[in-house]
Each structure stands twice: as C-alpha cells, then as structure tokens.
Amino acid sequence: MSLRSVLRAQTADCHAEVDTLFGTFDLSNRQQYQTFLCAHARVVPAVEDALEDAGIIRLLPDWPERRRTQLLLADIAEFGDPLPQPLPPPALHSEAALWGALYVLEGSKLGGALLAKSVPDHLPGSYLRPQGPKGAIRTFMDRLDASGVDDPAAAVFAARDVFGLFLKAGQLELEAVS
Template identity: 80%
Template sequence: MSLRSVLRAQTADCHAEVDKLFGTFDLSITGQYRTFLRAHARVVPSIEHALEAAGIVRLLSDWPERKRTQQLFADIRELGDRLPELLPPPALHGEAALWGTLYVLEGSKLGGALLARSVPDHLPSRYLTPQAPKGAMRTFMDRLDASGVDDSAAISAARGIFDLFLKAGQLELEAVP
C-alpha cells in the first residue's frame, strides 16, 4: 500500500474532525471568512517555519513556491485585520515527520481550491488559490510514495498537524463574540 493511502486511511478521523470544524464557517460572509483565515494563520506559518528549520528543501527543491504564509498574511491584511498569535511550531524529527506534515499541508491546498468557490469575488483569496507550478501535487505525491519512510512516524506527524489545525480553529471560534 502506498504511503499516501496509508496516511489517508490512518488520518481519516482527524481529517473528518478538521473538515467538520472548518465546515462551520460560511466563507461568503466576510467576518466568518476572516475568522477562518485567522485560524489558519495561527498554524500555517509555524508549520512552514518548522519544515524549513528541519531542512524541507532537501526533500522538495520547489519548497519556496509551495509556501503560503505570505498569501495568507496578505489576505488577512486586505481584510483589515491583525495577525493572530501563532501556536507553537510542531517538533519535526526525521524525514518521516516532514513527509507526514507535508501530506497535510499539501492536501489542504486541494481542499482550499474547493473552498475558494465559496469566497465572493470582492474578498481576497490568494491563500485558498495559490499558484503552484504545474504538476506540483503529482510531484509531491510521487515523492511521498517513493520516500520509503516509516509509516508510523509519518502518521504520527500528520495526526499532530491535523490536531494543530483543530486547536487553531477552536481558539478562533472561542474568540468570536
């Protein structure tokens, strides 16, 4: 079984929880869209920084084109909001943790593309519609499957990233009056 299939199966429950939570946001309503972006801004920069500190560019030379923090920050600023406090970055030890983490981040781009359809044209949506190099997802999935890393360590890292997204969403929802 491919690593992507193992990760999909072993993180399905976490993925469903995150989808359920973030599915409560109506992205056509500016305030809810802003809250949605703020939740992502609590974790995406920390995760991307942790990946860089752990040497992600060794695994994916096109990493700089895959990052989305700047698009996320630009969207939040355009909405006239301040950036939220970041959650602590995940501890990423070993190549398997990098691949598990990337599995969640890269997968979120697919979900983002679907969610972007709900965002009205007058709202910024750079974060949900990043301009990735052609074939970037296929390249990622091929490299993921060819990585040969320990499944359990990749699964553990992916579950941890899903948990970070869940925590960030809950924090932002609690802050809404």
C-alpha cells in the first residue's frame, strides 16, 4: 500500500473532523472569514517553519514555491488584524514525519481552492487561491508515493498531529469570537 493510501486511510477521521469544523465558517462573511484566516495563521507558519528547519527542501526541491505563510499573513494584514499566537508545531524528526505533515498542508491547498470560490472578490483571497507551479499537487503525490518511507506510522502520527493543530486552532478562534 502506498504511503498516500496509508495516510488517507489512517487520518480520514481527523480529516473529517477538521472539514466539519472549518465547514461551519461562512467565508462570504467578513468576520467569519477573518476568523478562518486567523485559525490557519495559528498553524501554517509554524508547521512550514518546522518543515523547513527539518530539511524538507531535500525531499521537495520546489518547497519555497509551495510555502503559503506570506500569502496568509498578507491576507490578514489587509484586514488589519493582529497575528494570533501560533500553536507549537509538531516535532519532525524523521523523513516519514516530514511527509506526514506535508501531506496535510498540501491537501489543504486542494480544499482551499474549493473554499476560495466562497470568498467574495472584495475580500483578500491570495492564501486560498491555488498557487505554485502547475501540476504541483501531482508532483507532490508522485514524490510521496515514491518516498520509500519505512516507518509509515511516523508519517501517520505527524499527519494526525497537524490535523489536530488545525482543529485546536479553529476551536480557539471560534471561542474567541463567541
């Protein structure tokens, strides 16, 4: 079974929980969209930095083009919002963990492309719009499948950890505006 299949199967529950939570946000509503972006800002920059610090560029040479932190921070800045306190990133001590964390971030781009259609044109939307080279997701999936990871459990653990961060961040932001 490919690592992608293992990750999909063993994180499906986390993925569904995160999708359910973030599906409650009405991205056509300015306040809810700002809250959505702030939740992502608690996770994405920290995880991207952790991936970079752990050497993701060795596994994915086009990593710099895949980063979305600057797009996210620019969208938040357009609203004039302060940046929220980031959550601590996962420990990424193995190649398997890198692939697991990256699986979640790259997958969120696909979801983001669908969500971008809900964001009105007058609101900042660069974070959710597809970016990077054409075919980037296919390239990622091909590299993931060819990774030869010998510890899929570590990849699953890291992916579940990142999904958990998104869940916690979404809950924190929703509590803050309630």
